[in-house]
Structures are given as C-alpha cells and as structure tokens.
Amino acid sequence: MRIGEVARRSGVSVRALRYYEEQGLLTPDRGPGGQREYAEGAVDRVRVFQQLYAAGLSSSRIAELIPCIDTDTTTAHQRAMLAAERARVRERIDQLTATLARLDDLIEAADNRRA
Amino acid sequence: MRIGEVARRSGVSVRALRYYEEQGLLTPDRGPGGQREYAEGAVDRVRVFQQLYAAGLSSSRIAELIPCIDTDTTTAHQRAMLAAERARVRERIDQLTATLARLDDLIEAADNRRA
DNA sequence: CTTGAACCTGACGTCAGCGGTAGGTTTTAG
DNA sequence: CTAAAACCTACCGCTGACGTCAGGTTCAAG
Incomplete structure (x- = not known):
C-alpha cells in the first residue's frame, strides 16, 4: 500500500504520514523506486496515533509506547x-x-x- | 495589587499576565509610575482563564466570553x-x-x- | 540617597504538528 | 510512448501561548 492510500484510509494527510516517519512512529519499506510501501496494519496504527495525539501525548511519548503495542515483551x-x-x-x-x-x-x- | 503578586497568587508567570492583557483578557489600572494595578478579583479571573485555556479555548474565544462572566446582560x-x-x-x-x-x-x- | 528588587516596553526565540511550495522522479492509464 | 497522477526530498512558514533577553524606569528599604 502506498502513502496516498494510507492517508485516505486513515484520514490523515500525506504530509502527516511522512512526519510520523520522521518521528520514528512508522518505518515503511521502500519499493524499488524509493517509494514508501506500507503494511496492512499501518492504517490501524495511524488511527491509534491520532487517538494518542488527541489525548495530548507527544510524538516521543508515542514512540516510546510503540513496543507496548507490537512486541511480545x-x-x-x-x-x-x-x-x-x-x-x-x-x-x-x-x-x-x-x-x-x-x-x-x-x-x-x-x-x-x-x- | 501589582503584577508580581497576581502572578504568585494565581500561579502563572508575569509574562503570561502581560500576554493576557495584550489579548484583551485583563485591563488593569495603571499607577502613577505606569505600573499595572490589579483589582482583587484578578486572581480568580486568571484561574478561570487557565481553566478555559486548559479546555482548549483560544484567547479570542475567552475574550468573547468575558461579558458573560462579568456583565449583567x-x-x-x-x-x-x-x-x-x-x-x-x-x-x-x-x-x-x-x-x-x-x-x-x-x-x-x-x-x-x-x- | 543609593541600591537592588520589581516593574516597564519592545522584540525575537521556541516548540509541535503539521501545511505548502519547489523542483525533480516514478508509476499508471491510455 | 506520453501525459498526468502520485510520489520523492528538502526546506520554509504558520499558529498560539508564552520564554527570554535587552535596555531603561520605578519602588521600597536602609
């Protein structure tokens, strides 16, 4: 899935998605032409980010929480x-x-x- | 009451009080030397401002609400x-x-x- | 009468979460 | 094969609520 579709499906701007990556929240793969390639779960994760942002958490806080979301320990x-x-x-x-x-x-x- | 005391008693910075004035939220009198002279109620009003700011209201919104706080109509x-x-x-x-x-x-x- | 705290007015700096633009590349549709 | 849509990096701009000087004035204490 490329960035535009993630943006549409998650309801945030393309710019925001690139910003999230800059902040270490998302690290999509890159296609042969250098374009970002997102996994399926990305859309849901972005929604979680939005919710946490809305709760007043900063990017760095959210970044610290990511292991709680997707690792086993x-x-x-x-x-x-x-x-x-x-x-x-x-x-x-x-x-x-x-x-x-x-x-x-x-x-x-x-x-x-x-x- | 001068600005420093208002700041201490309301828990905001002196800078913030001057900013509130700039935004039309507070209009203290001026002493002979040009210093701001606040009425007693100022401290409480500042606390209300803080509460409204914390609720996500902007300065201009708060400014619009002031008549609701202290006028009769x-x-x-x-x-x-x-x-x-x-x-x-x-x-x-x-x-x-x-x-x-x-x-x-x-x-x-x-x-x-x-x- | 002096000195130091508290005050004054500008005016620029900061931080976060993006928005917008420029200038170029890649992908996709026909 | 071409044109347009979508993508890329890099960078400057914006908003709001102050923080932080700089450089000067006023006030309270001794």
Whole structure:
C-alpha cells in the first residue's frame, strides 16, 4: 500500500504520514523506486496515533509506547509509562469535567439574565 | 495589587499576565509610575482563564466570553458560543474517555505479557 | 540617597504538528 | 510512448501561548 492510500484510509494527510516517519512512529519499506510501501496494519496504527495525539501525548511519548503495542515483551519502564500516561489522561478528564461544570454555571447564569 | 503578586497568587508567570492583557483578557489600572494595578478579583479571573485555556479555548474565544462572566446582560451570540464551547468540551471528554479505555487495554495486555 | 528588587516596553526565540511550495522522479492509464 | 497522477526530498512558514533577553524606569528599604 502506498502513502496516498494510507492517508485516505486513515484520514490523515500525506504530509502527516511522512512526519510520523520522521518521528520514528512508522518505518515503511521502500519499493524499488524509493517509494514508501506500507503494511496492512499501518492504517490501524495511524488511527491509534491520532487517538494518542488527541489525548495530548507527544510524538516521543508515542514512540516510546510503540513496543507496548507490537512486541511480545514489555519492560518495567514501559509499563510505568503507560500507567503514568493513563493517570495524565484521567486527570485531564477530571479537569475538563470541572470546566464543563463551570461552563454550565455560566450558561445557567446567562439564561437567567436573559429572562 | 501589582503584577508580581497576581502572578504568585494565581500561579502563572508575569509574562503570561502581560500576554493576557495584550489579548484583551485583563485591563488593569495603571499607577502613577505606569505600573499595572490589579483589582482583587484578578486572581480568580486568571484561574478561570487557565481553566478555559486548559479546555482548549483560544484567547479570542475567552475574550468573547468575558461579558458573560462579568456583565449583567448576554447576547444571543454569546449564549450560542457558550453552548458551542460546552459541546466541544463534552466531545473532548468523550474522546479522552475512549482513549483511556484504549490505554487500559494496552496496560492489561502489557501486564499479561509480563506474567 | 543609593541600591537592588520589581516593574516597564519592545522584540525575537521556541516548540509541535503539521501545511505548502519547489523542483525533480516514478508509476499508471491510455 | 506520453501525459498526468502520485510520489520523492528538502526546506520554509504558520499558529498560539508564552520564554527570554535587552535596555531603561520605578519602588521600597536602609
């Protein structure tokens, strides 16, 4: 599969895919003409990357997590990182939930003043 | 209250406070020597700003919301914006919750492989 | 009255995750 | 065989929320 198809199927830009490679997240093979050749699983992996990016993880963090995704062994360090990132996401959710409540207050107050 | 104290009490940098002013979020008075003089409520307002920034709102969005915070009337436009931002935060929470589940999967898998 | 902390105004630097462009090569369709 | 679509590398640009000087002013303490 070439880069354009991966882009279409995963919903990210070609540029983004090359960027991911630059960051060490993807290392596709190269065809005889030098073009990138992606394995089937690439599309799913890109989707995972997008999800982790959306969760606020940096490229380097995601790179560190890759062995947890596709190897058979995990080191203590990797497990600790997973736990740490989980905690971060958890905190973020809690914080956003608080913000949501704050916005609800503002909305309620605004509605009252309209009446 | 001068800028340094506001910074300490609100937990942001002096630079950030000047930036907020640049963005129209804060408009402190000026003392005779040209120094910024903040009212008591400034600290709380800065905390609200931080919360909204953390929720992914931009400076200009926050600036638009300010009238909802401290005036007595709100326009339909402002109420619509509040609702839209609320929806955005809600979506973000849902997405993060999905990511959390994903991380939990990874963690469980990692733990199994360790055993 | 001096000195050092805190303040002021520019203005440039940073970082991340790409977007966009230039200039050239490879692949595919007809 | 040709033309266009898709690909390549290399590089500069962008945005947002500040960090970080530089060079000068003001304030509080002794």
